[in-house]
Amino acid sequence: MPSIERTVALLWPATIETFAMVAWSLFFSHLLGVPLGLLLVLTGPGGVAENRLAYRILDAAVNFGRSVPFVILMVSVVPLTRFLTGTSIGPVAAVVPLTLAALPFVARLTETAVLTVDRGTIEACISMGASRLDLIRFVFIPESLPSLVSGMAVTAVNLVGYSAMAGAIGGGGLGDLAIRFGYQRWETEIMVASVAVLVAGVQIIQLLGDRISRWLRR
Amino acid sequence: MITVEHLCKSYNGPHGPIKVLNDVSFQVERGEIFGIYGPSGVGKTTLLRCLSLLEKPDSGDIFIDGEKVSSLDGKNAGHLRLRLGLSVVFQGYNLLNSRTALGNVMLPLEIRRVPKAEARSKAKELLKLTGLESRQDFYPSSLSGGEKQRVAIARALVTEPRVLLLDEPTSALDRETATSILQLVEKLNRIYSVTVLIVTHQIELARSITRRGIFMCPNGKSVEVKEDAVN
Numbered sequence: 001m002p003s004i005e006r007t008v009a010l011l012w013p014a015t016i017e018t019f020a021m022v023a024w025s026l027f028f029s030h031l032l033g034v035p036l037g038l039l040l041v042l043t044g045p046g047g048v049a050e051n052r053l054a055y056r057i058l059d060a061a062v063n064f065g066r067s068v069p070f071v072i073l074m075v076s077v078v079p080l081t082r083f084l085t086g087t088s089i090g091p092v093a094a095v096v097p098l099t100l101a102a103l104p105f106v107a108r109l110t111e112t113a114v115l116t117v118d119r120g121t122i123e124a125c126i127s128m129g130a131s132r133l134d135l136i137r138f139v140f141i142p143e144s145l146p147s148l149v150s151g152m153a154v155t156a157v158n159l160v161g162y163s164a165m166a167g168a169i170g171g172g173g174l175g176d177l178a179i180r181f182g183y184q185r186w187e188t189e190i191m192v193a194s195v196a197v198l199v200a201g202v203q204i205i206q207l208l209g210d211r212i213s214r215w216l217r218r
Numbered sequence: 219m220i221t222v223e224h225l226c227k228s229y230n231g232p233h234g235p236i237k238v239l240n241d242v243s244f245q246v247e248r249g250e251i252f253g254i255y256g257p258s259g260v261g262k263t264t265l266l267r268c269l270s271l272l273e274k275p276d277s278g279d280i281f282i283d284g285e286k287v288s289s290l291d292g293k294n295a296g297h298l299r300l301r302l303g304l305s306v307v308f309q310g311y312n313l314l315n316s317r318t319a320l321g322n323v324m325l326p327l328e329i330r331r332v333p334k335a336e337a338r339s340k341a342k343e344l345l346k347l348t349g350l351e352s353r354q355d356f357y358p359s360s361l362s363g364g365e366k367q368r369v370a371i372a373r374a375l376v377t378e379p380r381v382l383l384l385d386e387p388t389s390a391l392d393r394e395t396a397t398s399i400l401q402l403v404e405k406l407n408r409i410y411s412v413t414v415l416i417v418t419h420q421i422e423l424a425r426s427i428t429r430r431g432i433f434m435c436p437n438g439k440s441v442e443v444k445e446d447a448v449n
């Protein structure tokens with residue numbers, strides 16, 4: 001029978017690993033995905049830098065990225081993962097496929113959020129002489145920030161789920177722990193505890209996301 | 219001075235093109251307050267959008283201070299806009315919800331890369347002039363319609379434009395507030411000697427501050443209105 005101490009001793013580092021995986025993937029997927037989403041808006045129909053060809057290519061790429069199942073993505077990017085992190089297993093390596101999985105999702109969420117910015121507000125700023133860069137800086141990002149934050153919470157929750165899956169094939173974290181102890185050794189207690197931490201984590205992320213978004217909405 | 223000659227503009231409706239502006243011509247002198255009147259849907263906003271380069275007319279010309287602006291591509295006219303000194307107050311105010319009243323008034327200066335401290339003091343000055351000192355830290359969601367209107371006017375004037383285009387500045391307001399906004403416009407016209415074009419369907423109200431104007435008709439044509447024609 002596993003003691004409480006042992007359970008905590010196993011859960012704590014796994015929780016930290018999962019948290020780190022999610023946080024870093026969230027960071028990198030936004031670092032790349034938000035600009036991609038902005039490009040979709042700028043080049044899209046009615047955008048201030050409308051460009052049909054560019055939009056079609058970006059749009060198709062995003063759709064493609066979103067349609068690849070995560071398990072297949074994870075396996076197929078192993079060479080890239082190795083190149084970037086020097087290894088293909090463990091939580092650091094898992095950040096690469098997690099980022100790639102979230103990136104097109106973030107781009108789409110960003111596009112949707114920015115498209116809800118009032119057309120008249122954008123025109124008002126154009127009439128003040130705002131350049132495209134001014135529009136991004138003064139209008140698109142600040143005006144859609146509440147939606148972007150809500151979207152970030154959704155992405156983070158998805159990443160928690162994916163990180164558990166990444167864990168199943170050696171990514172570390174809570175998913176890894178649950179599989180190793182629960183599935184392979186039938187130590188149900190550890191598995192249940194891991195899942196409980198995941199559930200609590202998701203609740204906290206959603207709560208925080210909602211709170212911050214509402215506060216930003218004024 | 220603003221000259222509009224034989225301006226035409228149609229939109230594609232569900233049953234073919236709709237002619238909104240049909241041969242509209244008029245002239246506005248420097249420093250004048252000029253009225254653009256007419257019932258809802260006749261194309262007043264469309265005319266204003268052509269004047270502010272947001273819409274390209276099908277034919278006809280617009281000259282602002284001798285510069286032909288009707289043939290320019292509005293989307294990429296950032297520099298021209300800065301040079302012309304044109305400010306627009308839109309029908310729906312179009313304030314940024316992510317900025318306070320003060321932040322909204324500072325925006326045009328930030329776009330012009332005016333240093334923050336200078337932009338702030340200039341914006342505060344305009345908010346004071348429009349009677350909004352005590353509201354400077356409020357977000358648009360907690361401002362009243364009349365207050366939003368005044369923030370929009372302050373934002374339009376902070377760059378000291380030569381031409382101010384106002385789209386229905388009083389229609390959403392009660393009579394008393396509307397009158398005070400018009401008096402404000404008149405005062406600002408005197409202080410800055412800015413040329414004002416005021417679009418409204420409330421002719422009687424607006425005529426307290428305008429001398430001349432045009433009346434737009436549902437057939438897209440326009441008729442000139444002079445002071446003696448109505449009074």
Ligand SMILES: Nc1ncnc2c1ncn2[C@@H]1O[C@H](COP(=O)(O)OP(=O)(O)OP(=O)(O)O)[C@@H](O)[C@H]1O
Pocket residue numbers: 229230231238256257258259260261262263264265309419
């Ligand atoms: N982008 C557009 N596409 C198609 N039709 C349009 C477009 N914008 C305006 N219209 C049409 O042009 C006509 C004039 O519109 P406009 O907004 O200029 O009227 P307005 O005089 O400003 O009316 P109001 O007093 O209600 O503001 C309307 O019939 C409207 O339906």
Ligand SMILES: [Mg+2]
Pocket residue numbers: 262263264309385386
């Ligand atoms: Mg209108």
